Amino acid sequence: MANQSGSVYGLTILSPICYDKTAETSHNCAIRMKLAAMPRDEFSPFAKVSSTHLARLVVMDDVVYVGAPSCEEHLKSQYLIFETNFDGDLDTYLSRMAREIPEEVDAVWQHCWGYPGVKNVDAFIAYMKKCQVTTTFFFADVNNKTVQQTLIALQTQAAVAEFVEHAQGLSPSELQKSFASFLVKLRGAPPPVPGRPGAGGPPRIETKMKWASKNLAASMAGGAQ
Amino acid sequence: MSKLDATDIQGFVLRGYGLPFARYMFLEIADVQRGRRFIGSLLGQITTGEHWDAGKPEWTLNIAFTHKGLVNLNLPDASLLTFPVEFIQGMKARGEILGDTGRNGPERWDAVWKDGRVDVWVAVNSKNKETLEERCADLIRLTSETGGAKLLGSQDAGAFLIDGQWSPKEHFGYTDGFGNPDFLGVKRNTQPGQGKLLSDGSWAPLATGELLLGYADEAGELPVAPVPHLLAINGSFMVYRKLHQNVATFRRYLEEKGTLYAGGKEKLAAKLIGRWRDGTPVELSPDAPDQQVVKDKQRNVNFTFGNDLNGARCPVGAHIRRTNPRDAFGFNGQLINRRRITRRGLPYGPYVPESEPARDDGEHGIIFMALNASLFRQFEFVQQQWVEYGNDARLGNDKDMLMGNHEGHDRYTIQGSEDPRNPPFVCGDLPNFVELRGGDYFFLPSMTALRMIVAGTVDPR
Numbered sequence: 001m002a003n004q005s006g007s008v009y010g011l012t013i014l015s016p017i018c019y020d021k022t023a024e025t026s027h028n029c030a031i032r033m034k035l036a037a038m039p040r041d042e043f044s045p046f047a048k049v050s051s052t053h054l055a056r057l058v059v060m061d062d063v064v065y066v067g068a069p070s071c072e073e074h075l076k077s078q079y080l081i082f083e084t085n086f087d088g089d090l091d092t093y094l095s096r097m098a099r100e101i102p103e104e105v106d107a108v109w110q111h112c113w114g115y116p117g118v119k120n121v122d123a124f125i126a127y128m129k130k131c132q133v134t135t136t137f138f139f140a141d142v143n144n145k146t147v148q149q150t151l152i153a154l155q156t157q158a159a160v161a162e163f164v165e166h167a168q169g170l171s172p173s174e175l176q177k178s179f180a181s182f183l184v185k186l187r188g189a190p191p192p193v194p195g196r197p198g199a200g201g202p203p204r205i206e207t208k209m210k211w212a213s214k215n216l217a218a219s220m221a222g223g224a225q
Numbered sequence: 226m227s228k229l230d231a232t233d234i235q236g237f238v239l240r241g242y243g244l245p246f247a248r249y250m251f252l253e254i255a256d257v258q259r260g261r262r263f264i265g266s267l268l269g270q271i272t273t274g275e276h277w278d279a280g281k282p283e284w285t286l287n288i289a290f291t292h293k294g295l296v297n298l299n300l301p302d303a304s305l306l307t308f309p310v311e312f313i314q315g316m317k318a319r320g321e322i323l324g325d326t327g328r329n330g331p332e333r334w335d336a337v338w339k340d341g342r343v344d345v346w347v348a349v350n351s352k353n354k355e356t357l358e359e360r361c362a363d364l365i366r367l368t369s370e371t372g373g374a375k376l377l378g379s380q381d382a383g384a385f386l387i388d389g390q391w392s393p394k395e396h397f398g399y400t401d402g403f404g405n406p407d408f409l410g411v412k413r414n415t416q417p418g419q420g421k422l423l424s425d426g427s428w429a430p431l432a433t434g435e436l437l438l439g440y441a442d443e444a445g446e447l448p449v450a451p452v453p454h455l456l457a458i459n460g461s462f463m464v465y466r467k468l469h470q471n472v473a474t475f476r477r478y479l480e481e482k483g484t485l486y487a488g489g490k491e492k493l494a495a496k497l498i499g500r501w502r503d504g505t506p507v508e509l510s511p512d513a514p515d516q517q518v519v520k521d522k523q524r525n526v527n528f529t530f531g532n533d534l535n536g537a538r539c540p541v542g543a544h545i546r547r548t549n550p551r552d553a554f555g556f557n558g559q560l561i562n563r564r565r566i567t568r569r570g571l572p573y574g575p576y577v578p579e580s581e582p583a584r585d586d587g588e589h590g591i592i593f594m595a596l597n598a599s600l601f602r603q604f605e606f607v608q609q610q611w612v613e614y615g616n617d618a619r620l621g622n623d624k625d626m627l628m629g630n631h632e633g634h635d636r637y638t639i640q641g642s643e644d645p646r647n648p649p650f651v652c653g654d655l656p657n658f659v660e661l662r663g664g665d666y667f668f669l670p671s672m673t674a675l676r677m678i679v680a681g682t683v684d685p686r
Contacts, residue, residue, distance in 0.1 A: 165636055165651040169485055 003135045006144030008053060009090060010135035013082040013128055015112035017059070027111035028078050032059055034108050042193070045104040046084070049096050050194040053085040053147055054139065057108065080112055085139065087146040094125045151192035159186050229410040229433065231274035233671045234459045237287040237348065237569065238436065238596055239274035239411055241402070244285065244350040245384040245391045246357045247571050249465070249592065250364065251337050252345040252374040254297035261298060263373025264288070265679040267347075267364075273672060276412070284351040284360050288675070289463055289667035291315060294344030298678055300456075303685035307451040308668070311601045312462060316665045317341060322605060324613035324630045329661040335467065337378035338663025345374060346465060346667050380467065382571035382592045387578075393504075395572045396470045396589055397627075397658070398494070398579065400504035400519070404526045404549060406565045409433045410440075418526035421565075422551060422558035428527075435598055436567055437461055443562045448598035452685045459671030461596045464604045466664035467573075468628075469590040472583035475658045486639075486650045493650070496639045497626050499543030506545075511538040511647065529558075536640035537647065542620050544627045547611045554617060564611075566595040566603050590662070600666055624655075631655040 003010055018027040025033075035057050038044065046055040058081040065072045086093045097105055098118040105124075109115045114130075116123040145153065163182050167175055231239060254260035272285035290298070292313045296305060311319055317331050317338070325331070331339060347364060351357040361379070368374045384391045395401045407413060407420035407430040420430045421443075434442030438450040439458025450457035483490025491514075495501040501514035508528040509518055518524050530546060530553040533539055539546050541553070549565070552558040574589025597603035610616070613630060615623035624630065626637040633656055641649035670678065677683045 161636065161651075165653040168651060 003090075005138045005142050007087060007146060008085050008138070008142050008144070009088065009093065010138050010142075011082070011084050011086070011090065011093070012133045012135045013080075013131045014060075014133050015080045015082070015109060015115070015131045016076075017078040017080055018111055018113055019077060028059060028061070031080060031108060031111045035059070038104070045101040047194060048100050049086070049093070051087040051093060051096070051147055052194075053087075053142070053150075055082070055084040057082055077113070080108070083135075085142060087148075090129070091125055094128050095121050098124045147194055148191070151194065155189065155192050156186065159189070229274075229437075230459065231276070231412070233673055234274040234437065235287050235461075235669050235671070236272040236274045236285060238461045238567075238669055240413065241405065241569055242272075242281070242285050242350045244281065244352055245386075246351045246354055247382045247592075248349050248357055248361050249380045249382070250347045250349070250361065251343045251377045251379065252347065252368065253342050253377050254294060254344045255373055255375055257297070257299040259371050259373035261373070261679050261681060263368060263371040264298075264345075264675065266367050266371060268672075268675060268679065271672065271675070281352070283353075284349060284356050286360065287348045287669065289346045289348075289669040291343055291345075291665050291667055293341065295668065295678075297344050299681065300678065300683050301685050304451050304453070304456060304683050307685070309449045309462075309599065309601060311605060312666050312668065315341065316464065316466075319605065323608050324624075325661055327630060327632055328657050329630050331663075334661070334663035335378070338467075338665065341665075342377055343665055346463075380573060380592060382573040384571060385576040387576065392576075394576070395591055396472050396574070396576065397475050398502045399498055399500065400502065401570075401572075401591075402568075403500070403504065404545070405567050406431050406435075408436045411436070414522075416522045416526050418528060421562045422529065424557050426529075431562060431565060435563065435565060435603070436596060438598055442598060449601075450598075453683070456670070456674045456677065456683055456685075458673075460674055461598065461669050462600045463667045463669055464593075464595050464597075464600060464664065465667060466593040467590065467662040468593050469660045469662045471585040471656065471658055471660065472577060472589060473585045474656050476579070476583055478652075478656065478658070482650075482652055487648045488646065488650075493639075493652075496540050496650075497543065497637070497652075499539045499545035506539070507543070508533060508539040535642075537642040540637075540639045541618050542615065542623055542626060542637055544625055547618060547625050548607055550611070550618065564603055564606050566597045566607060569594040569596065590659070593664075596669070626652065626655065626658075628659050629655065629657075631657055 017031060020027060038057075044055075046052045060075075060079045060081050062075050062078065063073045084093075098121045102118040105118050110117075114127060116127050118124045159182075163179070167178055170178060236242070267286065267288060270286045272282070272287055292305070292308060292315060295308075305313075316323070316325070320326055320331065337343065349357060349360045349364070351360065365376060368376060385394055386392070387394065393400050393402050404419065407415050407428075409430045410433050411430070415430070417428050420428045423429055432443045433440035434446070434448050437458075438448050438460045439454060440447070442448050450460075479490055479494055483493045486493045488496070491502065495505075495507045495514070499508065500506055501510070503514045503516060504519040504525065505514040505516070506518065506525065506528050508530065509515075509524060529551050530539060534553065535541075546553060550558075550561050554560045570591055570593045572589070572591050574587065577583045595604050611618070612625040612628050615621050620638075623637065624635055629635060633654060635655045637652040637655060639650040639652070641647050674683075
């Protein structure tokens with residue numbers, strides 16, 4: 001089960017890219033243009049397929065000849081490489097791709113040999129599986145947590161760190177009271193949105209600042225003490 | 226190991242002079258021929274790494290160039306293009322990588338660094354103020370006699386005179402200047418704890434190529450260097466950064482958090498840096514400063530963090546642990562051997578004793594200069610990954626408490642232990658204690674390379 005690392009599935013797809021010498025824009029160039037325009041932040045199509053940990057699309061041209069004494073070799077075609085790590089099983093993920101981001105999938109894969117389109121989900125799944133290569137290595141940071149678990153863990157970590165900072169110096173009874181109300185707030189916090197890791201971190205949960213220090217950064221502007 | 230020719234290497238690269246007065250002069254080359262003549266007139270005065278038979282000299286002189294300086298001295302394009310990219314770009318262009326934005330951004334730099342006109346850095350160090358003035362006046366005279374260079378500005382720096390003694394302290398009250406690494410072939414009074422950690426727990430000098438161009442580095446490779454080889458060998462790259470210190474903010478912060486931290490103010494100060502303010506490493510003496518340790522050269526830089534991975538003694542994010550993690554990342558410290566820098570530097574501006582009110586504004590801070598074979602792999606890595614980021618130390622986005630560009634956010638965690646005298650503590654609302662006021666990347670050529678530059682005989686073919 002080299003495609004599986006704990007609960008995370010690592011999918012590797014190599015789809016041969018069409019070659020058409022009569023095309024005005026080669027399929028290879030068309031894919032590159034599509035990929036270049038694809039958002040890489042929370043607006044990435046793969047953010048919509050919310051079980052995605054990470055996804056990567058690359059065009060592989062050929063074996064680069066580096067000069068003698070190496071021998072010159074070539075691939076039979078160019079390939080679209082698709083790498084993704086996600087939660088759950090392969091069929092569910094591929095059918096989510098077909099149903100949730102059909103236009104984006106079609107726009108890229110229409111340039112690949114034998115691509116049947118996403119309308120017939122079963123045919124799409126069968127095609128992708130035919131192009132599948134066994135994943136042997138995972139991104140080093142892959143652990144056995146789902147996207148949701150990871151996001152909630154990050155949210156909790158940030159909230160707890162903030163709570164600890166502002167709860168220092170409280171008496172045991174104050175601390176207990178404060179922690180109880182913090183827990184209620186934390187549990188009631190809206191779940192984090194997938195695909196937004198860079199957007200200022202997980203949502204902050206306001207805690208009561210018991211002895212919040214003066215805003216030193218603001219007072220610095222004053223200069224002299 | 227190659228034998229080093231110390232007389233071909235600028236002394237500033239090989240040793241900290243320990244002279245109390247310094248002036249850094251920033252010049253613009255006026256004209257190729259006259260500029261070469263000016264530099265030629267300095268050649269005989271430049272301090273090399275030659276052994277000081279008769280003790281410390283009265284003064285020293287060293288010289289370095291920005292890439293623009295080398296362009297203005299008309300080095301061949303085929304040489305100029307072979308310098309490392311970060312040096313060609315200069316420090317200002319690297320601002321996003323270095324965290325030199327916001328309060329550290331170029332719009333807040335001194336005028337001399339704003340418009341990128343500096344070609345040459347000339348440093349004079351001296352035993353006394355009169356000699357410094359004489360040497361500098363002589364330099365100015367040479368610039369006008371040769372018509373080769375124009376003084377754009379200068380920066381004075383110097384050790385503090387405290388109770389009639391030259392002090393190694395800086396403005397925040399810490400004893401500075403410990404822990405420069407040892408390098409193969411560089412003669413020096415070696416101390417255990419410098420250099421690199423070996424698997425048997427002993428210390429050995431780092432490869433020469435971590436400091437000087439033209440020699441094998443820790444990976445057994447030659448550092449990226451310009452052609453011809455003769456232009457590069459025995460040279461080094463230097464970063465110059467003028468770091469303003471918000472002394473009032475620092476003292477106020479320490480005072481305020483010190484009353485909340487059960488260990489008290491001085492222990493808090495120690496936990497921020499990893500050394501008590503008198504220089505005692507907290508790793509060796511976590512409960513109190515100990516002058517015995519500070520004075521003992523067998524001990525004052527001789528420690529590791531391998532038995533303190535949780536940061537109970539020295540916090541994981543303490544300044545000296547971040548910037549020189551020793552064995553904290555495992556693998557006997559091998560992950561850090563290509564990230565070591567050699568620091569030179571002195572404070573500038575008057576020292577304000579703790580008993581007197583300090584200010585944030587005004588001219589006071591530290592002139593930070595670091596030498597390395599690769600600005601990209603050494604200084605820039607340390608600044609980007611270990612100062613402005615915390616992932617390698619498993620501290621997420623946390624930045625170096627002292628040096629970080631916090632902008633009022635961020636927090637610093639003192640891990641502590643279950644011992645009530647050593648409690649955990651979180652410092653929040655971090656202001657910028659240190660702010661950048663400018664600087665650049667410089668190349669310090671060997672004496673041979675300087676002579677070639679003066680003669681116009683740098684030949685890349």
